[in-house]
Amino acid sequence: MTSDLPQLIIIGICAMLALAIGIIFFVILYQRRVISHQLELKKINEQKELELIQASIRSEEDERMRIAAELHDDVVATLASARLFLYKTKEALYDENVINQSKELLDQGIVRIRDISHKLQPASLQHLGLELSLRSLIETINKSAALSAAFNVNKQLPRTADNIELAIYRIVQELIANIIKHSAATAISLETDNTDQGLLILLTHNGQGMTQEMYESLIYKKGSTGLKNIVNRLKSINASIRFFFEPELGYKTELIIPLPTDSKQA
Amino acid sequence: MIIIxxxxxxxxxxxxxxxxxxxxxxxxxLWxxxxxGFTFDLLVTSLKRILHINYHWATNLFVLIEFILIAFLYKDKIYKQKLSFLILNGSICCFFIITTLYKSLNELNTFGYSIFLxxxxxxGIFGLLTILKKQEIVFLEKSSFFWMNVAFILYASGDFLSILFTDYAHKNAPELFVFLWSISFKVFNIxxxxxxxxxxxCNSNDI
Structure with missing residues (x-):
């Protein structure tokens, strides 16, 4: 045994060196793997950011086109008709009927311009707050008779920054528009609560809804501009969204919006 | 051997x-x-080869200073508390000093040196683990701390058994002693x- 010791010492030194080299190589390879993973993540995030920016630009363009179309097809047509009627007054100096029709057309034009303006920036939001604006939105849906809508406030919503209220309103508007467009729902319910986590908004419907997996896969796909706008708005107010299904209750969308500490109770 | x-x-x-x-x-x-290291190597070689007087006290002193310097190099990297750094390294230093004085100041404390190695x-291993854990260093080849860990791991792994069995080799296997002390030890030092x-x-001076 003693005569073997020198060889064992040499073998031991070689083994320790091999182990040390192994540890160093492990660290190098592991670090490279981590870096490549980080680069991949960075690339995905950049791609996602790009998609969101593109969606935002596309949405802005769509909105402009919609406003242009409404102005051209509705308002311009109404005003042109009013102009024609007023032109007639040149021939018949005072025709009460023509003047009344012109007045009616001008009133219609004013109402349509007000509608467009309201769609661009809901006046109620700034003056009356989020709670009443959401109630007004639900009432508008109810009036359309396409589906029945209910609004329930568990705890009075506090007034908060204009940009936060507008973002929440737009998100809810977009979610409801999506439900009307895609889910074939007959009933919709909007519930709000003021919790410790922040403002809670729960949207429930009885149609064919969306799950969290579907949402997460759709926001990375081309198209789905509405959803990407929701993501942008959520990011801007640091809010979170969750889509889930509850048997017997239907599909639910839960929004949690952390409110600034200085938000005042209305 | 001509290479020595x-x-x-x-x-x-x-x-x-x-x-x-x-x-x-x-x-x-680190500098x-x-x-x-250079100062003590010159001193030890002068004492041994030129003055032909006992040089082991200088080697023991260098080994202790080397440990203290290396411990301080890792102080801010792997120790969360100053107290644990002082207790652990203080204990090792005390152990080395006591065993050196117990054995003889004029003999190399190989066991104490092995503990240091x-x-x-x-x-070195904890240093590398810190790199992996913190993920602050992106390019390892540009990191001073990474190369310092590699240097100490390879040096200590190569010399640990050499130093531990120096006394045995000196008494029982002269050829092994020459190999360990004059070749293996020097190669790992280089x-x-x-x-x-x-x-x-390295440009990124993270030590």
């Missing part, structure tokens, strides 16, 4: 590589370590100094 003297000279002067290559990082602890291996030079020359 040139290897000894190369080993002593290999300290100059980190000293000059790392001149931009001069007065850092001071290289300067200390073992702690360098652990320091390798360590080259790696330290790489560490000191």
């Amino acid at each position: 003297v040139p290897l000894l000279i190369i080993s002593i002067f290999s300290y100059l590589v980190p000293i000059f290559w790392g001149i931009k990082n001069r007065f850092t602890l 001071l370590y290289a300067v200390t 073992f702690s360098y291996i652990l320091y 390798l360590k100094n080259l790696l330290l030079a790489k560490a000191l020359s």
Whole structure:
């Protein structure tokens, strides 16, 4: 045994060196793997950011086109008709009927311009707050008779920054528009609560809804501009969204919006 | 063996590589370590080969200073509390001093030196783990701390058993002793100094 010791010492030194080299190589390879993973993540995030920016630009363009179309097809047509009627007054100096029709057309034009303006920036939001604006939105849906809508406030919503209220309103508007467009729902319910986590908004419907997996896969796909706008708005107010299904209750969308500490109770 | 003297000279002067290559990082602890190593290697060689007097006290002193310098190099990297750093390293230093005085100041404390080398291996491994854990260093090849860990791990792994069995080899296997002390030890010393030079020359001075 003693005569073997020198060889064992040499073998031991070689083994320790091999182990040390192994540890160093492990660290190098592991670090490279981590870096490549980080680069991949960075690339995905950049791609996602790009998609969101593109969606935002596309949405802005769509909105402009919609406003242009409404102005051209509705308002311009109404005003042109009013102009024609007023032109007639040149021939018949005072025709009460023509003047009344012109007045009616001008009133219609004013109402349509007000509608467009309201769609661009809901006046109620700034003056009356989020709670009443959401109630007004639900009432508008109810009036359309396409589906029945209910609004329930568990705890009075506090007034908060204009940009936060507008973002929440737009998100809810977009979610409801999506439900009307895609889910074939007959009933919709909007519930709000003021919790410790922040403002809670729960949207429930009885149609064919969306799950969290579907949402997460759709926001990375081309198209789905509405959803990407929701993501942008959520990011801007640091809010979170969750889509889930509850048997017997239907599909639910839960929004949690952390409110600034200085938000005042209305 | 004809290789022994040139290897000894190369080993002593290999300290100059980190000293000059790392001149931009001069007065850092790692650079001071290289300067200390060079000074003591010259001193030990002079005592041994020129003055022919006992040199082991100088080696023991260098081994202790080397440990203290290396411990301080890792102080902010792997120790969360100052107290644990002081207790652990203080205990090891005390152990080395007591065993050296118990054995003889004029004899190399090989067991104490082995404990030091073992702690360098652990320091190196913990240093590398810190790199993986913190993920602050993106490019390892540009990190001084990474190269310092590599240098100490390889140096200590190569020398640990050599030093531990020096006394045995000296008494029972003279050829092994010559190999361990004059070749293996010197080769690992040169390798360590080259790696330290790489560490000191890195632009990202994270030590």
